[in-house]
Amino acid sequence: MLTGFIGDIHGNIDALEAALETLRAHRVERIICTGDIVGYGACPRECIDLVHQLGIPSVLGNHDHYTTQIGGDWAIRPAAKHAIRWTQAHLERDYVDWLATLPLTLDFGSFTVRHASHVWFPEWPYVIHRREVIQHLLFQPRRLCFNGHCHAPVRISHRAGKPISVDSLGNLLLPRNQRLTIGVGSVGQPRDGDWRAAVVIFDESREFIRLLRVPYPVEKARQRILDAHFPSELADRLLVGH
Numbered sequence: 209m210l211t212g213f214i215g216d217i218h219g220n221i222d223a224l225e226a227a228l229e230t231l232r233a234h235r236v237e238r239i240i241c242t243g244d245i246v247g248y249g250a251c252p253r254e255c256i257d258l259v260h261q262l263g264i265p266s267v268l269g270n271h272d273h274y275t276t277q278i279g280g281d282w283a284i285r286p287a288a289k290h291a292i293r294w295t296q297a298h299l300e301r302d303y304v305d306w307l308a309t310l311p312l313t314l315d316f317g318s319f320t321v322r323h324a325s326h327v328w329f330p331e332w333p334y335v336i337h338r339r340e341v342i343q344h345l346l347f348q349p350r351r352l353c354f355n356g357h358c359h360a361p362v363r364i365s366h367r368a369g370k371p372i373s374v375d376s377l378g379n380l381l382l383p384r385n386q387r388l389t390i391g392v393g394s395v396g397q398p399r400d401g402d403w404r405a406a407v408v409i410f411d412e413s414r415e416f417i418r419l420l421r422v423p424y425p426v427e428k429a430r431q432r433i434l435d436a437h438f439p440s441e442l443a444d445r446l447l448v449g450h
């Protein structure tokens with residue numbers, strides 16, 4: 209089974225279309241989303257439509273969750289808050305209701321999918337620091353988990369009796385006797401210094417994970433954000449992948 213992973217789309221339809229086209233070209237048999245379909249970007253409705261129409265299963269991301277909290281307030285940066293409030297104002301009720309149906313966890317038997325940590329809700333810590341990584345791995349029910357949230361492709365691995373390691377993700381043959389969490393990076397707002405959309409392909413029969421970076425019309429996505437009168441930092445960061 210070839211599975212494609214997308215996540216942290218963040219209302220960036222230009223990046224999402226390019227990512228899906230690449231996954232189709234690689235003949236993946238299914239696509240799974242690690243959450244944050246909306247927030248930051250100017251096309252939340254278009255992104256929800258595409259994920260929904262293609263029947264792509266998705267977990268709940270923190271921005272998806274915030275969007276369902278009409279009148280809510282959150283400990284996030286002002287620009288992110290501005291985008292959430294704009295998204296709430298521009299999505300019809302049935303889109304918001306659909307976001308509210310997204311599960312926190314998807315379990316596919318051999319692996320789980322979660323937006324951030326397997327432990328924390330409604331907090332959304334980044335699973336890259338020691339304390340959060342240890343707690344996440346303790347509660348990770350399968351050997352393998354795919355997550356998002358960090359907006360950078362990350363590999364967390366742990367072998368009994370050895371220190372936990374957190375590294376950038378590259379192509380990877382799954383090591384035996386290790387518990388792994390694979391951060392699939394971000395389609396719509398990468399933060400690892402590479403502006404291209406990140407997608408991951410998991411070949412389950414060969415136990416091989418492949419990271420792909422997909423160029424997309426980033427200037428178009430940037431202009432959409434400026435046209436929606438978001439803080440310009442949300443537009444400009446797309447160009448540098450940060």
Ligand SMILES: [Fe+2]
Pocket residue numbers: 216218244269271357359
């Ligand atoms: Fe995100």
